[in-house]
Amino acid sequence: MTKNGRSLLEIILIDYRWVFVCFFLLPISFLYNFFYYARNVIVFRLNTAPKKHDNKVKNIQRQVQEWRKSGMKTKMCTARPGWQMMSFRRPLYKNYFTQIDCNLIDILEVDVSRRVIRVEPMVNMGQISATLAKLGWTIAIVPELDDLTVGGLVMGTGIESSSHLYGLFQHICVSYELVLADGSAIKCSKDENSELFYAVPWSYGTLGFLTAVEIKIIPASKYIRLKYEPVRGLKSLCQQFDKAASNKNNCFVEALQFSTDEAVIMTGVKVNDDEVEHNKV
Numbered sequence: 710m711t712k713n714g715r716s717l718l719e720i721i722l723i724d725y726r727w728v729f730v731c732f733f734l735l736p737i738s739f740l741y742n743f744f745y746y747a748r749n750v751i752v753f754r755l756n757t758a759p760k761k762h763d764n765k766v767k768n769i770q771r772q773v774q775e776w777r778k779s780g781m782k783t784k785m786c787t788a789r790p791g792w793q794m795m796s797f798r799r800p801l802y803k804n805y806f807t808q809i810d811c812n813l814i815d816i817l818e819v820d821v822s823r824r825v826i827r828v829e830p831m832v833n834m835g836q837i838s839a840t841l842a843k844l845g846w847t848i849a850i851v852p853e854l855d856d857l858t859v860g861g862l863v864m865g866t867g868i869e870s871s872s873h874l875y876g877l878f879q880h881i882c883v884s885y886e887l888v889l890a891d892g893s894a895i896k897c898s899k900d901e902n903s904e905l906f907y908a909v910p911w912s913y914g915t916l917g918f919l920t921a922v923e924i925k926i927i928p929a930s931k932y933i934r935l936k937y938e939p940v941r942g943l944k945s946l947c948q949q950f951d952k953a954a955s956n957k958n959n960c961f962v963e964a965l966q967f968s969t970d971e972a973v974i975m976t977g978v979k980v981n982d983d984e985v986e987h988n989k990v
């Protein structure tokens with residue numbers, strides 16, 4: 710024990726956390742993100758993901774069949790490690806479940822004629838934005854953290870500041886492909902296996918392993934004009950927020966509350982290039 714009864718390790722971890730963050734965590738995060746960004750660009754350009762996808766699904770089916778043959782003594786879960794998840798919860802259950810290696814991290818197809826993007830479930834928001842923005846498209850709901858995955862947003866819940874227009878993340882999804890607990894691979898949409906299609910969102914992986922998702926795309930605008938409106942008082946905040954969300958001209962609506970009495974409502978509208986030039990003059 711040293712200063713104030715704290716051990717040396719506690720002092721280093723608490724008082725000198727910045728050393729670990731600045732010299733280890735930030736550089737390693739930068740390299741990790743750069744590697745995945747570059748990998749995504751190359752895989753998408755070479756279009757190798759669709760061919761590999763079928764084999765990856767077969768690999769999941771094989772693991773599920775092995776679990777069945779071994780007597781199904783434990784439950785199954787994805788082998789995605791806890792440090793990759795957004796949740797602060799440590800997924801201790803993974804220690805005693807049968808982990809199924811999914812490795813489904815690629816964008817499979819952008820079909821502009823059908824206005825859909827088909828992706829594997831571990832594709833994240835940053836990957837989708839970086840790929841679609843270059844093509845002039847976006848998905849209608851982009852939950853704001855780059856690391857949120859399609860699988861997590863479908864099986865958990867996804868929402869963002871355009872949800873007053875488009876609903877929850879599941880409402881912009883056109884179809885899901887899954888491997889079920891009997892090892893079969895199945896596709897569902899509102900016209901095909903529709904009961905499963907409506908049951909998948911919020912099911913937290915209990916109905917099967919998600920292997921691909923088709924999501925609607927919409928044209929992207931290069932600029933968003935933001936308006937910040939300070940509000941005072943909870944009642945006023947609720948009324949003003951409601952009013953902003955009811956106005957369908959607002960493409961994005963979000964509120965940030967600083968205290969019980971102070972908040973700011975942010976609204977955003979899409980702006981064309983020519984309008985931006987006009988403002989500059």
Ligand SMILES: Cc1cc2nc3c(=O)[nH]c(=O)nc-3n(C[C@H](O)[C@H](O)[C@H](O)COP(=O)(O)OP(=O)(O)OC[C@H]3O[C@@H](n4cnc5c(N)ncnc54)[C@H](O)[C@@H]3O)c2cc1C
Nearest residue numbers: 794795830852853858860861864865867868913914918919
């Ligand atoms: C700081 C912070 C900010 C956030 N901001 C937002 C936000 O702006 N908008 C928003 O909508 N949400 C937000 N969230 C919540 C987020 O939507 C959820 O945590 C969501 O579950 C995404 O997490 P994930 O991609 O890490 O998925 P995970 O947590 O890994 O997965 C969520 C669930 O889906 C299941 N699952 C995942 N992949 C598969 C698969 N392939 N097959 C079967 N089951 C699967 C998992 O088993 C788990 O039950 C935020 C969370 C945090 C911590």
